[in-house]
Amino acid sequence: MAFWKTLRRKGGGALPGDIDCEAVTARLYEYIDGELDDPQTVEKIRRHLDLCKLCFPHYDFEKAFLRYISEHGRTSAPPELKRRIFKAILEEESRD
Ligand SMILES: [Zn+2]
Numbered sequence: 001m002a003f004w005k006t007l008r009r010k011g012g013g014a015l016p017g018d019i020d021c022e023a024v025t026a027r028l029y030e031y032i033d034g035e036l037d038d039p040q041t042v043e044k045i046r047r048h049l050d051l052c053k054l055c056f057p058h059y060d061f062e063k064a065f066l067r068y069i070s071e072h073g074r075t076s077a078p079p080e081l082k083r084r085i086f087k088a089i090l091e092e093e094s095r096d
Pocket of ligand 1: 052
């Protein structure tokens with residue numbers, strides 16, 4: 001137990017993919033768009049998203065959102081619109 005606590009406090013090996021949630025969410029758009037040019041960072045984020053229960057729903061949403069705006073010809077949207085689209089996506093998916 002004490003061993004894991006030490007790792008977590010130091011921000012070491014207890015982090016999924018050796019990268020923290022903040023760093024992952026900060027690069028999420030670039031990751032989804034394939035704009036990250038550092039393969040090691042891409043791999044870390046991929047592993048993090050595989051393991052992290054906190055980040056994955058966020059990743060899923062961003063992916064769905066980017067798909068939506070690309071289908072509707074938008075490249076950016078204000079947060080309020082983003083929330084409305086997110087709600088629409090959730091409602092659409094809960095109908096299946
Ligand atoms: Zn995370």
